[in-house]
Amino acid sequence: MLKNEERVGIVSRLGSNGEGIIKDGDYTVFLPYALPNEKIKYKVLKVKKNVVFAKALEVYTPAEERVRPACSVYEKCGGCQLQHLKYKLQLKLKSKIVKDCFSKIAFIDASVPLTERSELEYGYRNKLQLPVRAENFGCEIGFFASGSHRIVPINSCPIQPEWCTRIIKAVKKYVKTNDISVYSDKQGAGLLKHVVVRAVDGKLLITFVINGDTLPCVNQLIAILKEYFNDFSLFVNVNKLGNNVILGERFICLFGKDKVMTTDCGIKYEMGPESFMQVNDNVRRRIYSEAVKISGVDENTVVIDAYSGAGMLTAIFAQKAKKAVGIEIVKEAVDCADALKKLNSLDGKMQNVCAPCEEALPEIMQRETENGENTVLVLDPPRQGVDETLIQSIIKCKPQKIVYISCSPQTLARDVGLLTDTLTWQNGELVKNESPSPTYKLVSVKPYDMFPQTKHVETLVVLRTKSSNDRSALSPAPGIGNLK
Numbered sequence: 001m002l003k004n005e006e007r008v009g010i011v012s013r014l015g016s017n018g019e020g021i022i023k024d025g026d027y028t029v030f031l032p033y034a035l036p037n038e039k040i041k042y043k044v045l046k047v048k049k050n051v052v053f054a055k056a057l058e059v060y061t062p063a064e065e066r067v068r069p070a071c072s073v074y075e076k077c078g079g080c081q082l083q084h085l086k087y088k089l090q091l092k093l094k095s096k097i098v099k100d101c102f103s104k105i106a107f108i109d110a111s112v113p114l115t116e117r118s119e120l121e122y123g124y125r126n127k128l129q130l131p132v133r134a135e136n137f138g139c140e141i142g143f144f145a146s147g148s149h150r151i152v153p154i155n156s157c158p159i160q161p162e163w164c165t166r167i168i169k170a171v172k173k174y175v176k177t178n179d180i181s182v183y184s185d186k187q188g189a190g191l192l193k194h195v196v197v198r199a200v201d202g203k204l205l206i207t208f209v210i211n212g213d214t215l216p217c218v219n220q221l222i223a224i225l226k227e228y229f230n231d232f233s234l235f236v237n238v239n240k241l242g243n244n245v246i247l248g249e250r251f252i253c254l255f256g257k258d259k260v261m262t263t264d265c266g267i268k269y270e271m272g273p274e275s276f277m278q279v280n281d282n283v284r285r286r287i288y289s290e291a292v293k294i295s296g297v298d299e300n301t302v303v304i305d306a307y308s309g310a311g312m313l314t315a316i317f318a319q320k321a322k323k324a325v326g327i328e329i330v331k332e333a334v335d336c337a338d339a340l341k342k343l344n345s346l347d348g349k350m351q352n353v354c355a356p357c358e359e360a361l362p363e364i365m366q367r368e369t370e371n372g373e374n375t376v377l378v379l380d381p382p383r384q385g386v387d388e389t390l391i392q393s394i395i396k397c398k399p400q401k402i403v404y405i406s407c408s409p410q411t412l413a414r415d416v417g418l419l420t421d422t423l424t425w426q427n428g429e430l431v432k433n434e435s436p437s438p439t440y441k442l443v444s445v446k447p448y449d450m451f452p453q454t455k456h457v458e459t460l461v462v463l464r465t466k467s468s469n470d471r472s473a474l475s476p477a478p479g480i481g482n483l484k
């Protein structure tokens with residue numbers, strides 16, 4: 001196949017990024033925004049051995065599962081990958097992606113239920129990050145096209161709540177009426193770079209990120225924002241670096257309160273403009289509640305919450321358990337966790353450790369398990385998953401239960417494969433273990449739709465030491481025997 005060639009094919013299935021896959025002789029064609037059984041005319045964009053990346057030109061026979069995307073710049077923006085697929089089928093696809101990862105990466109035939117739906121299919125995000133750039137036609141506000149710094153201008157975004165439309169209007173009005181200078185990537189100059197918004201209990205924390213020290217015409221900006229919003233705080237954030245990091249360190253509150261006090265899952269907390277919180281409130285709450293319920297934590301249990309972020313889950317566990325210890329590498333997040341501890345009177349029950357898990361977790365696990373404590377280990381790592389040496393420490397210390405929350409089914413499957421011994425190292429490569437002797441068994445796998453309309457999926461997994469009596473969700477994979 002040659003670059004720029006136009007061909008016609010029938011999509012056979014969906015890939016792990018939600019793209020359609022066409023088999024054409026020896027070639028596997030990846031075709032974003034295409035659905036199974038659709039006959040499609042496509043253009044070849046790139047050929048790498050027998051893998052082809054292509055672009056759909058015309059859908060001759062649209063699938064029954066196809067729906068009209070809610071977004072007018074859907075295929076240009078690239079932020080969403082599944083808006084053209086009926087929501088119920090998005091949920092099915094995500095379950096299949098998780099199941100396939102377990103079977104292909106870890107040789108585990110896991111039982112994976114239908115992905116838990118999000119209460120809101122659209123308008124679910126509590127956080128917005130809008131780049132503002134000086135482009136050919138003046139100030140443009142939108143999202144960066146995938147893998148670039150080219151703005152796709154928008155007036156609204158369907159996965160954001162309605163307030164996103166008003167924010168864009170207000171920013172445009174402020175820039176235009178006050179002749180505000182806007183950042184240009186080419187020149188590395190210009191003042192306004194990003195507008196970042198967090199919604200907490202109906203109140204907006206609005207931050208203008210600037211390449212300078214002061215934001216001009218603040219009173220005019222406040223007056224414009226008041227036209228559009230009843231309840232907001234305004235911040236300026238200084239970021240003079242020309243890299244990809246959006247926020248600088250310094251926030252200055254220009255209007256309203258600098259923190260919002262709120263309550264979630266029985267825990268009081270203060271949210272600031274920079275506080276970390278998962279983007280879908282409803283799904284986040286359900287994952288946290290399920291994590292607590294399924295871990296069976298009571299006043300005799302010690303919980304170790306590895307990769308604990310701002311400590312929300314640590315605090316929720318601390319309320320139920322004998323104690324909960326959070327481990328987190330980012331100092332600011334640990335400071336938030338300490339504030340949570342104080343605010344919720346969890347002094348003797350919650351401990352927040354600022355350290356890399358690779359350093360702190362083995363010692364903490366050893367101490368608690370040697371004390372004979374009933375121990376639950378919570379793992380909520382970033383996309384790269386858990387460090388291999390840490391997995392070995394976990395297997396050595398054997399906390400009774402592991403609750404693993406993951407945003408990457410690939411690294412989740414790998415780590416579960418190592419914990420359940422279906423995977424082993426051979427010549428520097430992870431391969432199927434032909435004679436597993438597992439310390440842990442898989443109890444349950446449950447995907448959640450934290451990010452509707454996108455390919456992303458959050459998964460909650462429970463593992464137990466093999467000596468326990470829990471019913472296992474693991475069915476034997478062909479050829480690897482029964483690991484129950």
Ligand SMILES: C[S@@+](CC[C@H](N)C(=O)[O-])C[C@H]1O[C@@H](n2cnc3c(N)ncnc32)[C@H](O)[C@@H]1O
Nearest residue numbers: 307308309327328329330355356357380381382
């Ligand atoms: C997916 S977030 C989980 C946050 C938290 N559990 C929650 O529900 O909000 C992963 C966290 O791990 C932290 N992190 C990343 N690498 C780490 C490491 N090596 N040791 C400890 N924490 C780490 C990140 O700073 C981030 O806060």
